[in-house]
Amino acid sequence: MTRIEPVSAYPPASSRTLAEWMDPALAVLHGAESRSRLREIADARAMRRGMWASFLALGSSSVIIGLVLLAVGVSSSASMPTMIVGGIIAVAAGLFLAGVRGWVPKPGTSYATRGAGSLGGGLIAAASIFGAINVFLIPAIISSVDPMPLLVLDGGLALMLISVFVIPLISVFVIPAAIIGRGRHTLRREAERDQRLAAALERDRVSWGPQIAVPMFGPL
Structure with a gap:
């Protein structure tokens, strides 16, 4: 008895060119939640890029914190290790991060995040945590600091809060969320400008086959 393979309800990758699959109008037609190979690539690249960008920002902020400590009179022996380690991480x-630019993940590659997935969500998360810290931190600082000119006190407090809390919060929450939220737009823009990335995506289009979880090559 001859076995008949079922016909896929989705168009094959060869039914459109890479540019047609990446057309924003096609993305709107299929909605933001539909699964596709191009979206798998864009999301995985954005996740990895967000991770390394977060480490880059954290390393840079460690250098800034070390400089702030030096500025307020902390000995170089205490602040230099923070700066050196932060510089190495950065x-x-x-x-x-530079290596992600030409990277095309293998089919099935996915990353999960429990953080914010957009710039607005990252800002809200960072602001919420910063506000919660200040509820307990600011009254304690104000009550324990010796009287001094208000401007100097506010300036020093703001500098310490920015270096110790705000910059790390931005590094961990805001930067990755902003990158992840624009991952698909970034892939479209970079594919238009980077011929090597476009060629890698074209090779993927030619060799890729539909999967249960990812039935179509596009849209992006």
Whole structure:
């Protein structure tokens, strides 16, 4: 008895060119939640890029915190290790971040995040945590600090809060969320500008086959 393979309800990758699959109008037609290979690529790239960008920002902020400590009179022996470690992390993260530019993940590659998935969500998360810290921190600081000119006190407090809390919160919450939220737009823009990335995506289009979880190559 001859076995007949079922026909897929979705168009094959070869039914459109790469540019047609990446057309924003096609993305609108299928909605933002439909699964596709291009969206799998964009989301995985954005997740990895967000991770390394977060490490880059954290390393850079460690250098800034070390400089702030030096500025307020902390000895170099106490602040230099923070700056050195932060600088090493920032350089390493920058190298890995640059490597993501031409990276096309294998089919089935996915990353999960429990953080915010957009710039607005990252700002809200960072502001909420910063506000919760200030509820307990500011009254304690005000009650324990010796009297001094208000302007100097406010300036010093703001500088310490920004270096110790705000910059790390932005690094962990805001930067990755902003990158993840624009991952698909970024892939479309970079594919238009980077011929090597476009060629890698074209090779993927030619060789890719539909999967249960990802039935179509596009839209993006």
